[in-house]
Amino acid sequence: MLSHLRHVFSGAPILNASKCTVHHFRSSHCNVQLKGRNLLTLKHYTAEEIQYLLWVAADLKYRIKQKGEYVPVLQGKSLAMIFEKRSTRTRLSTETGFALLGGHPCFLTTQDIHLGVNESLKDTARVLSGMTDAVLARVYRQTDLDLLAKEATIPIVNGLSDMYHPIQILADFLTLQEHYGHLNGLTISWIGDGNNVLNSIMMSAAKFGMNLRIATPKGYEPDSSVISAAEQFSKESGTPLFMTNEPLEAATGANVLVTDTWVSMGKEEEKKKRLKDFKGYQITMQTGKVASPDWTFLHCLPRKPEEVDDAVFYSPKSLVFPEAENRKWTIMAVMVALLTDYIPQLPKPTF
Numbered sequence: 001m002l003s004h005l006r007h008v009f010s011g012a013p014i015l016n017a018s019k020c021t022v023h024h025f026r027s028s029h030c031n032v033q034l035k036g037r038n039l040l041t042l043k044h045y046t047a048e049e050i051q052y053l054l055w056v057a058a059d060l061k062y063r064i065k066q067k068g069e070y071v072p073v074l075q076g077k078s079l080a081m082i083f084e085k086r087s088t089r090t091r092l093s094t095e096t097g098f099a100l101l102g103g104h105p106c107f108l109t110t111q112d113i114h115l116g117v118n119e120s121l122k123d124t125a126r127v128l129s130g131m132t133d134a135v136l137a138r139v140y141r142q143t144d145l146d147l148l149a150k151e152a153t154i155p156i157v158n159g160l161s162d163m164y165h166p167i168q169i170l171a172d173f174l175t176l177q178e179h180y181g182h183l184n185g186l187t188i189s190w191i192g193d194g195n196n197v198l199n200s201i202m203m204s205a206a207k208f209g210m211n212l213r214i215a216t217p218k219g220y221e222p223d224s225s226v227i228s229a230a231e232q233f234s235k236e237s238g239t240p241l242f243m244t245n246e247p248l249e250a251a252t253g254a255n256v257l258v259t260d261t262w263v264s265m266g267k268e269e270e271k272k273k274r275l276k277d278f279k280g281y282q283i284t285m286q287t288g289k290v291a292s293p294d295w296t297f298l299h300c301l302p303r304k305p306e307e308v309d310d311a312v313f314y315s316p317k318s319l320v321f322p323e324a325e326n327r328k329w330t331i332m333a334v335m336v337a338l339l340t341d342y343i344p345q346l347p348k349p350t351f
Contacts, residue, residue, distance in 0.1 A: 034337040038149045038156045040142075041164045042200055043229060047207035050170070051351050057174050057326070057333035059344035064100065065329075072102030073340050079105045080128050082113055082137040083159070089301060090159050090167070093328035094136055098335055106132065115144055125151035133339055136331075155338040162196060163223070168300045169200040170330035173208070175323040176256060179296060183351045184209035189254030189291065191215045191247045191281055192307065193274075194222035197260045197300055202230035206237040208351055213242045215250035217277045247281050254291045257283055258298045259307050275306065283308040288317065298323055 032052040042050060063069045079098050083091065091107065098105040115121055115137075121144060128135050129152045137145055138159035149156040158166055177183055188205055190198050194216045202222060205212045212234070216222070221243070222230075234241040244250050251257060262278045263271045288295050297318045299308060312318060336342045 035339065035341055036155060037338055039166055039334055039338065040145055040149055040156065040158045041203060042166045042169060043164075043203040045204075050173075050204060050207060051348070053170055053330065053333050053337055054174050054177060054351070055344050055346070055348050056337055056342060057170070057329040058177070058349060059346045060101075060332050060336065061326075061329040062346055071100075073336055073342060074098060075102030077103040077133040077339055078131070079103060079335065080132040080135045081105055081107045081159075082115065082135065082139065083107065083109050084115065084137075084139045085160065087138060087160070089324055089327045090136075090138055090331075093331050094159070097328045097332035101332060101336065103133075103335070115139065121147045122151045124148070126153075129153040134335065157334060157338070160196065164200050164203070165196045165300070166200050166203075167327070167331050167334060168197055169204055170334070171323055171326040172201075172258070172298055172300075173204070174326045174330055175298065175319050176296075177349060177351065178322070178326075179319060180255070180294075181350075185211075186255045187211040187213060187253055187292070188256045188258060189213045189215070189251045190258050191250055191283055191287070192259040192278070193262055193264075194220050195260060195264060198222055199226045201258070202226055202241075203233070206230065206233035206239045206241070209237055209239055211239050211242075213240075213244075213250040213252070213254060215244050215247045215281070217281065218245050220277065247283075247287065248290050251287050252290045255294060256296055256298060257287060257291060257312075259283055260300055261302070261304060262307060263304075278306070282306055283312055285309075285311050285315075288312065 032049055034049060060071065063071055081094055095105045095107065113124065115124065125148045132154065134155045134157065135148065135152065136157040136159045137148060139145055139161050142161040142163035145156060145158055145161055158164055173183060176186060180186060188201065188210055190201065198214065199222055202212065230241055262274050283297065295317060297308065297312050297320065299320050301320060301324055303313060313320065
């Protein structure tokens, strides 16, 4: 069994010192109960709860991908997928993942459902609560998600909003766990826009003991409320939070270099100005020279060449395609955790 575990986590020893018994699995899990919860942001999830989601993701990936098992734990369940913004990875990972677990996903675009237009958000939440078991919503406004969650009686999952992108960060963390064998002590360098992906990293990295170094152009810093919360998390965990406007300063000593699109959907009219403001922020091999020798690169995709050049993006340093695949295993873990009392078969990783 240990050889299988090392394969799943890229060769790093991950077992806890405790004996690997069914009793141990249950005792490791018993303090975490996510069934019935919403996932709107990782801000309100504890380190142990996020660890459980990553544990479930690793377990499902091992059982289904490595062992070829059929795990229909969501049989008889249905999921409403509301997409105000298009997405390759979020749609495919959720549809295929939910179906692979025996459930039925229902895809709804703005042509099918007009949030708060033809029907109030309150009414929509109540209708969906009567017909489905959960909702994943990819929306423009975080406030719409908050209202859906307030009025619904089923779990609401944030598939992306203007404020947060929690399911992306779970995929990032699983990818780093597989590559490095741990998360604690890693230094993440964000070089780019102070957007929803960065906000979600800031709401979770310190909980794993990860150090965070951030470079954004002046005027593109994260929301002040996010900075305040991140500073508190860093203080509680004893990890540094460093912010600058100089990309190479943020990249210094980093294990992980991360960026994202500079021009998000809905901000196309700002493209010319943004490209000018982000000059010097492209991640290249030159950026990697000031990073740690073991540095890797992440990007949630789709990627533009001005954000990261081909030499980095297609290099062995790049983990972007395993990261993209892990969107599937982590969203499956979220759905399983929020809808069932699932207990992983694998021993809990050392994070």
